[in-house]
Amino acid sequence: MAAMRIVWSRVAAPLLRASPLLRSARARPLALLGARPLSSLPANLTLAEPAPTATTPTPPPPRINYALRGDEIHVDVEAFFGGGAAAPAIALPADVFAAPLRVDVLHDCVRWQRNKRRQVHRASKRRGEVSGSTRKLYRQKGTGNARAGSLRSPLRKGGAKAHGPAARDFKTELNKKQRRLALRVALSAKLREGRLTVAASLDTPPKTRVVADALRGRGIRSALFVDDDLAEDFKTACRNVPLVDVLPQDAGGL
Numbered sequence: 001m002a003a004m005r006i007v008w009s010r011v012a013a014p015l016l017r018a019s020p021l022l023r024s025a026r027a028r029p030l031a032l033l034g035a036r037p038l039s040s041l042p043a044n045l046t047l048a049e050p051a052p053t054a055t056t057p058t059p060p061p062p063r064i065n066y067a068l069r070g071d072e073i074h075v076d077v078e079a080f081f082g083g084g085a086a087a088p089a090i091a092l093p094a095d096v097f098a099a100p101l102r103v104d105v106l107h108d109c110v111r112w113q114r115n116k117r118r119q120v121h122r123a124s125k126r127r128g129e130v131s132g133s134t135r136k137l138y139r140q141k142g143t144g145n146a147r148a149g150s151l152r153s154p155l156r157k158g159g160a161k162a163h164g165p166a167a168r169d170f171k172t173e174l175n176k177k178q179r180r181l182a183l184r185v186a187l188s189a190k191l192r193e194g195r196l197t198v199a200a201s202l203d204t205p206p207k208t209r210v211v212a213d214a215l216r217g218r219g220i221r222s223a224l225f226v227d228d229d230l231a232e233d234f235k236t237a238c239r240n241v242p243l244v245d246v247l248p249q250d251a252g253g254l
Contacts, residue, residue, distance in 0.1 A: 063194030066097075073097050075191070080199035081214050087200045099188040102181070109182035112174040113253070124164030127152045132159075183253065202227055206236040211244065226252050 065076040073094045077087040132151040140147055148155075154162040190196040202225060204210050215223055222243035225234070230246055238244050 062192070065194065065197070066191055068094060068098060070094075073191075075196075075198050077198045077200050079201075080197060081201070081204050081210060090198055096184050097188050097191050099181075099184045101189055102185045105178060105182045105185055108174060109179060112172050112179075115170045115172050118170040120165070120168050122165050123167040124161035126164075126166070127154075127160040130158070130160045199225075202234050203231065204234055204237050206233040208237055208240045211237045211241050215241070215244070 065078075067074045067089075071094050072091040074089040074091055075097070076089050127150070130152045134150045134152065137148050137151060138145065151159070153159050187196065215221075223245075225238065225244075225246045226249055228249040230248060235246055238246050
């Protein structure tokens, strides 16, 4: 590249100084390439507009249906399924529904629950689990056969499995205080995000459409209903709604 630059400077420089045509071409390099200015383009030719940039929609702000007053947090009671006026706000303990976010505690609790459900569906038998005698099959020398010991050897048919899968227990331990703290943190986080609603009543007819319409009207795709006394009609109404579950109060968890 350096040699090409030197040749250009030695050969082209005198020509540029001598010829006015080349000097004008040097000042207007587009003229040598046959380019035309935009003003000379045909009238029926338009330039393409730049492609619109994709913008991420801004999520709506979280719904605020609570007010912290001292050691209590007042949550609005709503008529979730209609058919009645909303009750006044209910006072809940702030140490349960206004706990600070603890991601480490939530992680430990979810990991504990998932490890409890984990199972091993296959396992092989080791040498001590295979049925058969442990007596030496034949003497060590003089038979012409390869030396062999127990009938349970992995080398023999019907013997044990060497380094095969074994039954395991994946359970981990978690203290009761940590479980309760994780539940308080989860409830507080749901309330701050506007995803926890206190319903005035869960009395509905045993119709799936009633529950589905109520959730669709509020823009809710998945829900968990918790109550101390769940009616059978309400359980029947929620049975066929996808991503909707019903739990008694003493069985609630993460």
